[in-house]
Amino acid sequence: MRRKVVEQRARVTNALEALRHQIGLALGAARNAHSDAEDALTKLRLEQLVLSVGLDRAENDPKLAEHRGDPAMTAVRAWLENVRSRFYADWADGPGQLRDLVASAAPGPAGRPGGEWLGRLGTSEGMRPPELWRIGEATVDGSSVGRTPGTTLSFDVAVPLLDESHLSITSAPKTRPTVDALVEGLLMRVLSTFTPGAVKVHLWDVGQLTAVLPNFYALSRTSAVTVHDPTRLVDLLDELAGHIRRIHTHTMQAGYPSLRAMREATGKRVEPWRIAVLYGNGEDLAPEHLRDLKRVATGALAAGISLILVDVPTVLGGSVETISLLDDRRAVTSMTGSGVEVRLDPALPAGQVAGAAARIADAIVTRQGGPRSFADLLPTEFGQESSARELRTPVGFHEGEPVEVVIGDATPHALIGGPSGSGKTNFLYALLGGLAARYSPDELALYLLDFKEGVSFAGLAPGKKDESWLPHARLVGVNVNTDREFGLALLRFLSDEMRRRSAAAKEFEVTNIAELRDADPNGHWPRIVAVIDEFQYLFAERDSVTAMATSLLEDLARRGRSQGIHLILASQDIAGIDAFWGKPAVFEQCTLRIAMPKARRVLAESNQAAVAAPRWHAVVNHESGVAHGNQLAHIPDASAKNTFPVLQRQLWQRYATHGRPRLFDGAVAPRLDESTAFAALEPGTDRPRALVGQSIEVTDNAHGVEMASTPGRNLAVMGSSTAEALSVLDAATRSLARQYPAGAVEFVLGCAVDTCLGEVRALADDLAALGHKAGVATAGEIPSLVTEHTERLSEPDSDRFLVLYGVDAVLPALERKEPGKPSALEHLRTLLKQGPAKGLHVLGWWRGVARLKDTLGFGGTEEIGAWVALDVQGSELAAFCAGQVVQWSPRAGRALFFDRGTHASPEVTIPFHRPEVTDA
Ligand SMILES: Nc1ncnc2c1ncn2[C@@H]1O[C@H](COP(=O)(O)OP(=O)(O)OP(=O)(O)O)[C@@H](O)[C@H]1O
Numbered sequence: 001m002r003r004k005v006v007e008q009r010a011r012v013t014n015a016l017e018a019l020r021h022q023i024g025l026a027l028g029a030a031r032n033a034h035s036d037a038e039d040a041l042t043k044l045r046l047e048q049l050v051l052s053v054g055l056d057r058a059e060n061d062p063k064l065a066e067h068r069g070d071p072a073m074t075a076v077r078a079w080l081e082n083v084r085s086r087f088y089a090d091w092a093d094g095p096g097q098l099r100d101l102v103a104s105a106a107p108g109p110a111g112r113p114g115g116e117w118l119g120r121l122g123t124s125e126g127m128r129p130p131e132l133w134r135i136g137e138a139t140v141d142g143s144s145v146g147r148t149p150g151t152t153l154s155f156d157v158a159v160p161l162l163d164e165s166h167l168s169i170t171s172a173p174k175t176r177p178t179v180d181a182l183v184e185g186l187l188m189r190v191l192s193t194f195t196p197g198a199v200k201v202h203l204w205d206v207g208q209l210t211a212v213l214p215n216f217y218a219l220s221r222t223s224a225v226t227v228h229d230p231t232r233l234v235d236l237l238d239e240l241a242g243h244i245r246r247i248h249t250h251t252m253q254a255g256y257p258s259l260r261a262m263r264e265a266t267g268k269r270v271e272p273w274r275i276a277v278l279y280g281n282g283e284d285l286a287p288e289h290l291r292d293l294k295r296v297a298t299g300a301l302a303a304g305i306s307l308i309l310v311d312v313p314t315v316l317g318g319s320v321e322t323i324s325l326l327d328d329r330r331a332v333t334s335m336t337g338s339g340v341e342v343r344l345d346p347a348l349p350a351g352q353v354a355g356a357a358a359r360i361a362d363a364i365v366t367r368q369g370g371p372r373s374f375a376d377l378l379p380t381e382f383g384q385e386s387s388a389r390e391l392r393t394p395v396g397f398h399e400g401e402p403v404e405v406v407i408g409d410a411t412p413h414a415l416i417g418g419p420s421g422s423g424k425t426n427f428l429y430a431l432l433g434g435l436a437a438r439y440s441p442d443e444l445a446l447y448l449l450d451f452k453e454g455v456s457f458a459g460l461a462p463g464k465k466d467e468s469w470l471p472h473a474r475l476v477g478v479n480v481n482t483d484r485e486f487g488l489a490l491l492r493f494l495s496d497e498m499r500r501r502s503a504a505a506k507e508f509e510v511t512n513i514a515e516l517r518d519a520d521p522n523g524h525w526p527r528i529v530a531v532i533d534e535f536q537y538l539f540a541e542r543d544s545v546t547a548m549a550t551s552l553l554e555d556l557a558r559r560g561r562s563q564g565i566h567l568i569l570a571s572q573d574i575a576g577i578d579a580f581w582g583k584p585a586v587f588e589q590c591t592l593r594i595a596m597p598k599a600r601r602v603l604a605e606s607n608q609a610a611v612a613a614p615r616w617h618a619v620v621n622h623e624s625g626v627a628h629g630n631q632l633a634h635i636p637d638a639s640a641k642n643t644f645p646v647l648q649r650q651l652w653q654r655y656a657t658h659g660r661p662r663l664f665d666g667a668v669a670p671r672l673d674e675s676t677a678f679a680a681l682e683p684g685t686d687r688p689r690a691l692v693g694q695s696i697e698v699t700d701n702a703h704g705v706e707m708a709s710t711p712g713r714n715l716a717v718m719g720s721s722t723a724e725a726l727s728v729l730d731a732a733t734r735s736l737a738r739q740y741p742a743g744a745v746e747f748v749l750g751c752a753v754d755t756c757l758g759e760v761r762a763l764a765d766d767l768a769a770l771g772h773k774a775g776v777a778t779a780g781e782i783p784s785l786v787t788e789h790t791e792r793l794s795e796p797d798s799d800r801f802l803v804l805y806g807v808d809a810v811l812p813a814l815e816r817k818e819p820g821k822p823s824a825l826e827h828l829r830t831l832l833k834q835g836p837a838k839g840l841h842v843l844g845w846w847r848g849v850a851r852l853k854d855t856l857g858f859g860g861t862e863e864i865g866a867w868v869a870l871d872v873q874g875s876e877l878a879a880f881c882a883g884q885v886v887q888w889s890p891r892a893g894r895a896l897f898f899d900r901g902t903h904a905s906p907e908v909t910i911p912f913h914r915p916e917v918t919d920a
Contacts, residue, residue, distance in 0.1 A: 039072070046076040054339060055080055095140065095155040102156040105132040109192040111158060114185075114348045119356045121363055122194045126269045132158035133189050135182060135323065136344040138336055157342045159335055161190065162273050163260040165319045166297055166307040171282075172325040179310055179325065181347030183277055184213050186308070188353055190275065196363035197224060197399045200272045204228040204236050205279035212279065215350050218358035222365060223399060225357075233278075233285070235627075237292040240276060240305055242628020244296065247271055247303040249410055253389070258302035272401075274305040280312035290314055367400030374636045374643040377402075377430060382654065383440035387527040387564070388514045391444065393434030395427065396618060396633030403620055403633035405431060407529065407568075411592035411622045412561035416570035418596020418610075418618075424570050425456050427594060427618055428531060429638035431568075432460075432470070433647050435529070441472045441658040447530040447698075449477040449490055451537035459645065461663035470648050471655035475698055479666035480537075482891060484545045485696045485908045486664060487538045491552035493698040494530055494565055498556065501525070501563040513564030527564040535569045543887050550586075557589035575601040593625040594618050603630075662700055669893055669913030670694040672731050677702035681738040688739040688799075690715060690732035690843065692868050692897055693909030703897045703909045705866040707736065707801075712865030712900065713836040716852055716880075717845040719870025724895060725805070725845045726759055727911040728868050732843050733763060733803055742771025746800045748789065752779040753806035760805060782810045783824035790827035793838050802831065804844040808851035828855065832863040849876040866899040868909065881906060 046067060050058045058064055058077060067073040102111055109117040110130035134156055142151030159167060167186075171179050190199055200223055203212040212227055219225035228236045247259055250270075256262035263269050278293075285293065297307055298317035307316070322334040323342075332338045377394050379385075385392070390408025397403060407414065418424050435444055448457045461476040462469045480486045505511060508519040517525050532538070538549040556567060569590065595602040595610035596618050603610055603625035609632070610619050616635055623629025638644055672678050677691060677700070689704035692715070705715050717728045733747060747767050751760040760776055767774035777785045782804065789802060807814075807828075814825040822830075832842055846852035849872055856863065861880050869877055874888030874896070881898055886906055888896045898906040 042072050043076050043079075046070075046073050047080065050076060050080060055084060095153040098155040102132055102134060102158045106130050106134050106156075106158045109189045110134065111156065111189075114188075114352070117192050118188065118348060118352050119359060120192065121196060121359060122192050122198070124194045124198075126194050126198050126273070127263065127267065129162050129273075130193060131160055131164065133161050133186055134158040134345065135186065135333070136331070136342045138340045138342045140340065157333060157336055159186075159321045159323070159333065160319075161186065161275070161306050161308075163258070163301060163304060163306075165301070165321050166309070166316055168312070168316070168320050168322045169308065169310045170322070170324040171311055172327055175325045175328050177347070178328045178344060180213060182323070182344055183308060183310065184215060184353060185345055185348055187213070187216070187275065187277070188348060188356065190273075191219075191224070191360055192356065194273075196360045197222075197367060197401060198269070198272050199224065200274045201225045202228060202236055202240075202274065202276040203279075204230065204233060204277070206230050206233075206281055207279065213277075215353040216357050218354065218361040219364075222361050224360065224364055233289050234292070236276065237289065237296055239628040240274070240296045240300065241292065242623060242626065243274065243305060244299040244303040246622065246629065248299060251302070253409070259304040260302075271304055274303075275308060276305065277308040277310070278312055279310045282311045282313065284313055364399050372397045372400075372634065372636055374430065374433060374638045374640075374647075377434045377636060377638075378437045378647065382437050382651065383443075385438040385443065387439050387443040388517050391435055391439065391527055391529070391566075393431065393438055395430045395434060395620065396635040398631065398633050403631050405434075405592065405594075405620060406622060407527075407566050407592065409561060413557055413567040413590045414569070414592035414594060415574065415587070415590035415602055416568065416594040416596070417574045417599040417602035418572065419598055420572050422572075422596035422598060423616060423618070423635060424572070424596055425533065426616075426637065426639045427596065427635050428533065428568070428570060429644050430635050432531070433638055433644055436470060436472045436651055437647060439472075439527075441526070441655050442524065443526050444472050445526040445528050446470070446473045447475045447490060447494070447528065448473055449475070449480060449487060449530070449532045451481045451484075451487065451532070451534040453479065453481050456533065457531075458663070458665065460648070461661050466645060466649075468645075468649045468652035469660050471651055471658045473661035475662050475664070477664040477666075479668075480664065481534075481666070483666045483696055483894075483908070484538055484540060484549070486666065487532065487535070488545055488549050488552070489697045490530065490532070491549060491556065494528065494556055494560070495552050497528065498560055498563045498565050501565070502559075505563070512562040525564065527566065529566045529568060531568040531570070533570045534572065536571045536573060554585045557586045561589075573600075588624070591622065591624045593621045595621070595625075603627075662698070664696075670910060672734065672912040672914070675702055675912065676700040677704070678731075678735055678738070681735055683739055683741045683744075685739050688736050691735035691912075692728050692732055693895060693911045696908055696910065703899075703907065704735070705732070705899055706901065707799075707836075707841045709837055709839060711833070711836055712863055714832055714842040714844070714863055714865060716864045716867040717843075717870065718847075718849050718852055718867060718877075719872045719890070719895075720847045721870040722753070722756065724870045724893075724911045725847075726756060727914055728870075728895065729803055729805065729843055729845060730759075730763055730914060731912045733767065733801065736801060737767050737770050737772055740772065740799070743773065744798055746773040746798055747803060748775055748777070748785065748800060749803045749805070750777045750782045750785055751805040752782055752809035754779070756805050779810050780813070782807075783813050783816070786814065786824045786827045786831065789835075789840065790830050793831070793834060793840065797839065799839045800841075802835075802840060802842045802844075804842065806847060807844045807855060808846050808848065811851065811854060814855075825855065825857075829857060829859060829863075832856070833859070836865075848872075849880075853879070865901055867897070868911075869896040869898075869906075872896075877906070 049064060107130060111134040136157050137154050138157050139152045139154040142153055161167065169179055187201055205212040208230060216225045220227055251259055251262045254262055256265060259271055294317055300307060301318050323331050325331045329343055331342045331344055333342055336342060390406055392404055392406045394402035395405045416424055416427060448460060450457045457476050458478045460470040460473045477486055505516045508516055510516050510519050513525060539546045556565060560566060593602050597610060597613040597615060599610040603619065603621060607625055607627040609630045613619050613632060618633055618635050620631045620633050621629040675694065687706045687708045689706055691702045691704045693703050695701045695703045707713050715732060717725050749760050749764050751757050764774040764776045814828060815823055817823040831840060835841060864880060867880055871890040874886035877886040878884065884905060893910065895909050895911055896906045897909040
């Protein structure tokens with residue numbers, strides 16, 4: 001037992017001993033590892049220190065004094081020297097390769113000495129811009145790269161800039177002239193590489209109002225160099241942000257991630273490069289400026305914008321190269337690493353820089369003022385563009401570069417403003433010409449309305465002098481200044497078309513016009529552009545037209561975009577449109593703003609560009625009028641002789657089969673015999689229509705009254721205007737006559753106004769010539785005529801129309817009563833009441849509303865199913881219009897028409913012009 005205990009203890013003791021041994025080993029290993037780690041850490045710290053001062057300076061640098069003689073330091077330096085010589089041994093060919101690289105990446109002015117190019121205009125169109133721009137030269141010791149000790153090897157140092165990188169320059173004390181020379185040299189290399197105008201430079205210096213890079217002074221006359229107010233960094237950043245947004249939208253819509261990608265894919269450079277040079281003072285910018293600057297820097301490169309920051313402490317998004325000046329000749333740069341000193345190129349000779357800047361400026365001015373005509377807006381080949389995504393055309397030029405207008409998703413509608421004579425109409429012609437030449441009538445349909453007195457769009461429809469028309473035009477409305485209803489009709493038409501397109505889109509399960517066109521390739525879905533010149537007339541009065549127009553416009557402005565329906569609203573006085581300002585939706589949806597010189601309220605309130613715009617220029621702004629969207633453009637003369645008409649004729653010859661546009665000319669009364677509605681009438685209908693006047697509609701149409709065999713189907717004409725009353729009854733009678741076979745209808749014409757007798761007889765003759773029965777009764781014969789026809793009511797008979805001229809003139813005779821017999825007036829009431837059901841309709845003219853009421857008596861107005869009011873005030877008409885308030889003030893050549901059977905409210909009609917009467 002005891003032995004067992006002893007053995008057990010010995011085993012425990014041994015085990016403990018073994019454990020102690022193991023722990024001892026582990027502790028020893030840990031101590032060793034710890035000491036190794038500490039050594040490594042010390043070396044790393046020393047390495048960091050050596051690197052921070054540079055290997056060559058490590059020997060004497062005071063920061064490293066305490067480590068001198070330290071074996072760790074000796075080991076670290078030996079190791080670093082070893083690494084360096086291995087690197088330089090590998091890099092023995094480096095300087096030579098670098099020289100070659102810079103030579104090919106920085107060709108011509110980008111890398112060559114100034115003497116070779118300074119003062120010559122750049123020729124590159126910018127398809128393949130240099131990747132690097134030289135700033136100086138660096139030298140390395142030959143021994144470090146395996147060459148003979150004492151020799152030096154130098155290589156060019158260049159930095160990337162355009163599309164590639166921003167640049168951050170940090171000065172050293174008293175080095176401002178060197179920094180200026182560096183920046184000036186870089187900018188001059190860039191400006192001298194490309195054709196004048198391809199690069200725009202913005203200069204901002206927190207400390208100076210003027211004299212930032214004074215040698216560029218000549219260029220600041222042009223948009224190639226803009227010097228910004230030192231207190232308004234925000235304006236510059238806003239402007240850059242605006243360009244970035246605009247360019248980003250443009251490139252993304254075209255399917256490219258950046259301007260450079262788009263340029264490389266399309267072979268076209270559509271935007272200048274922009275370089276913004278910001279001189280700070282080494283202090284932090286205000287937080288809001290810093291935030292904006294960082295935001296700009298992030299998106300800038302993709303938009304072709306590079307920043308050069310001088311002493312602006314910040315970390316930028318996007319790629320940034322740095323140059324830190326060591327003194328007035330030397331710098332280190334992130335391109336070469338801090339171990340290599342760069343000897344900066346000396347400043348270009350100031351006089352030569354100023355001379356070169358002046359040459360570039362002159363070239364820009366020459367291009368600007370160069371002869372640019374309407375023809376320059378047109379493409380070489382007509383009708384090549386597709387409108388599926390948008391409409392786009394140049395409308396003018398800025399410094400020789402075309403300035404485009406885009407009508408599409410981001411800018412669906414346009415607002416054009418400018419005082420009378422400032423060139424709005426001319427601008428519209430430039431725009432319409434550019435569009436019509438690029439898009440075929442299958443891609444673009446135009447609805448053109450001009451409220452101005454005059455005929456500015458009339459030439460676009462076929463005329464007496466020129467038979468051609470603009471084939472894209474579907475409607476041309478001129479002289480509509482008093483016919484606001486026509487504007488309303490256009491808006492209604494567009495609204496209906498919008499609904500039709502929206503229904504089609506729904507059917508194809510798509511959401512917009514571009515998708516609809518894809519889904520329905522055989523459909524006809526052109527983009528519609530409706531131009532309304534002097535559109536403020538629409539809102540001229542506080543009435544139902546204004547109310548309707550406002551709500552229709554608002555709806556179109558909101559929803560037209562996706563259905564490819566675009567509004568272009570032009571006005572000389574947008575500020576004066578009360579209704580418009582009460583409904584900001586329309587205004588806000590017009591994101592494309594065109595301000596002619598001195599235009600008010602078209603651009604944003606703080607944007608004064610229109611005030612400064614020179615004559616025959618326009619500020620084109622796709623950013624709702626905010627300043628950064630301003631594009632100044634000289635608009636060529638599109639209204640001169642032999643400009644637009646020549647284009648129109650060419651387009652007409654090409655596309656004439658697309659049909660002529662409808663011309664609505666408010667100053668020309670329509671003729672019945674030329675009316676489409678009249679021509680379409682033919683015999684054989686059981687519901688003949690009596691046409692009373694031309695309706696104010698987008699389509700060529702007439703107002704008519706159906707003379708069905710139902711109660712109330714009579715027509716009353718009210719008012720004292722003889723010519724128009726004759727016109728209405730004449731049109732009604734002639735149109736009815738056209739709908740019966742010869743002899744199948746009887747017209748009974750009763751004329752109570754002697755002066756009209758000749759006209760009435762002539763009408764009767766014409767009716768008789770058509771084979772119809774047509775008699776004329778004079779004033780005295782009317783009572784017995786009425787009585788006779790009342791008595792004939794019970795007999796089956798052919799249709800009869802009793803046409804009475806000036807009924808009120810014979811009222812006393814009609815009222816005369818023989819004892820025991822009804823008066824002729826009572827017979828007339830019977831005819832009005834019972835006639836229509838038996839095929840007899842009365843078409844009568846009363847020279848006043850009260851006289852018609854007297855004729856009708858207490859029976860009310862039921863029997864007058866339709867009426868035409870001439871020179872009668874709306875307030876008198878309520879009784880004939882189911883009691884509703886009628887807004888109508890008589891106006892020459894217009895009448896008000898109401899048919900209880902078809903109308904909710906009265907409509908304006910244009911009585912037909914009878915040439916045989918007035919032209920005699
Ligand atoms: N860009 C231009 N270059 C040369 N002449 C122009 C230009 N723009 C307009 N004009 C001329 O100026 C005159 C007035 O132009 P326009 O009719 O376009 O102005 P508007 O603003 O429409 O004026 P209004 O509202 O009074 O009609 C026209 O005779 C036209 O020929």
